[in-house]
Amino acid sequence: MRHLPEADRDALRIAQDPDFPRWLQQITATGGCAHPVHLSGHTTTLDNATGEILRHYDTRNEPGERLLVRCRNRRSTVCGPCSRLHAGDTFHLVRAGLLGGKNVPASVRTRPRLFVTLTAPSFGAVHRAGQTCRPRRDGGACEHGRPLGCGTVHAPDAPAVGQPLCPDCYDYTAHVLWHAHASKLWDRFVIDVRRRLASSAGIVQSRFAHHARLSFARIAEYQKRAAVHVHTVVRLDGPDGPTDEPPAWGTTDRLTRAVHASAQRVTVRTPYSLATGELELSWGTQTDVCVLHAKGDGPDDDAVAAYVAKYVSKGTDETGAGTDHKVTTCDDIDSARVSRHVRTLMHTCWRLGGLPEYAPLRLRTWTHTLGYRGHILTKSRAYSTTYAALRAQRAHHHGHTDTPDAITDAHWRYVGSGHTPGAALIAAGVAEDIAQNRAAVRDALSAGGGAT
Ligand SMILES: [Zn+2]
Numbered sequence: 001m002r003h004l005p006e007a008d009r010d011a012l013r014i015a016q017d018p019d020f021p022r023w024l025q026q027i028t029a030t031g032g033c034a035h036p037v038h039l040s041g042h043t044t045t046l047d048n049a050t051g052e053i054l055r056h057y058d059t060r061n062e063p064g065e066r067l068l069v070r071c072r073n074r075r076s077t078v079c080g081p082c083s084r085l086h087a088g089d090t091f092h093l094v095r096a097g098l099l100g101g102k103n104v105p106a107s108v109r110t111r112p113r114l115f116v117t118l119t120a121p122s123f124g125a126v127h128r129a130g131q132t133c134r135p136r137r138d139g140g141a142c143e144h145g146r147p148l149g150c151g152t153v154h155a156p157d158a159p160a161v162g163q164p165l166c167p168d169c170y171d172y173t174a175h176v177l178w179h180a181h182a183s184k185l186w187d188r189f190v191i192d193v194r195r196r197l198a199s200s201a202g203i204v205q206s207r208f209a210h211h212a213r214l215s216f217a218r219i220a221e222y223q224k225r226a227a228v229h230v231h232t233v234v235r236l237d238g239p240d241g242p243t244d245e246p247p248a249w250g251t252t253d254r255l256t257r258a259v260h261a262s263a264q265r266v267t268v269r270t271p272y273s274l275a276t277g278e279l280e281l282s283w284g285t286q287t288d289v290c291v292l293h294a295k296g297d298g299p300d301d302d303a304v305a306a307y308v309a310k311y312v313s314k315g316t317d318e319t320g321a322g323t324d325h326k327v328t329t330c331d332d333i334d335s336a337r338v339s340r341h342v343r344t345l346m347h348t349c350w351r352l353g354g355l356p357e358y359a360p361l362r363l364r365t366w367t368h369t370l371g372y373r374g375h376i377l378t379k380s381r382a383y384s385t386t387y388a389a390l391r392a393q394r395a396h397h398h399g400h401t402d403t404p405d406a407i408t409d410a411h412w413r414y415v416g417s418g419h420t421p422g423a424a425l426i427a428a429g430v431a432e433d434i435a436q437n438r439a440a441v442r443d444a445l446s447a448g449g450g451a452t
């Protein structure tokens, strides 16, 4: 035993514990979560009328007097099992808004639906993969003496891709401030699309909600240059949302035109700063609008949902933009495993975060995301279902239901998180078993010619 690595010895110790079977049940219930949250407490469910105790649960009877629950992190670099679960939920959430299901009527697939990509503007020339990178026959150099062209053909994963040709020419301030205002720019975009639709149909803007409803789900994706792109599903319904047909004027063409025009027009002004002045921010010139056609169970819709889901589960190790965890000091930025370009963005974020005029942007808090605040996935209320509803459905499936006419008295306390080295080993094994079982079921279904 002495020769075994520490983790193995720890795993053996856990497996010999009399509480091991129940502990393993808990680990299995978390799906083999890599960083479970440890809770201590109790919950009692009473019959509202008689006061009779229907159910009582107390962690005092559990191994280590605690209950382990999922960390629910969406990033695969932080927790594989939870990120897979989250990606699955994201897929269903986006898919339901495109094709129906999860309480959304199937008629949504006949509505005007677009998959739109809004880009960030250019903040300076960066190296590109694919074709010859920035060819320039006449050569030439910037004011810092660096070549204006490159001429190399970079592989897609080459470290140079996305890095600026000249870091001194690159507008790091604008890049960070654009990220910090991206959500505001999005809000203005949505308002402007509604406004354009209304005026093109001859409706008073304030009456738009009485005629139609614009629903969306959007994700933020970091490109190689570490600037956020916004991918979004936009759907036009009648005033009541998914259950309601749009008015006759609500056509795909009209929606497409409004989206293009708004993407080119909307702007946001940054607060005035002595250090950086005032910037006018807008979307990049390249707006991609793809019409999703209603041709039954078209592969387009599933592909869009899968694409969104896949992106949402990516951690920063995969995107290379920022870090998975917040930074609290300049030293954290210096020691982060990121490219020079991303490190400069993080330093810029930190520096600008120290200016009082930018305090509302909370740039230091969001240095790890390069100034971009908020969620990777956001959606309007009427788009489809919610993560909470999907989780509740899963709990119901496992028998944890709320009893009507009952009151629940619960007290929970956070007592820790994570695994010991041996527990981590066992949890990883459980997660692998679950993933393999799922793959086996999928294979059996497709081999049997069943629905996939
Ligand atoms: Zn987890």
Ligand SMILES: [Zn+2]
Binding pocket: 126, 127, 128, 133, 134, 150, 151, 152, 154, 160
């Ligand atoms: Zn290049």
Ligand SMILES: [Zn+2]
Binding pocket: 142, 143, 144, 145, 146, 166, 167, 168, 169
């Ligand atoms: Zn330069």
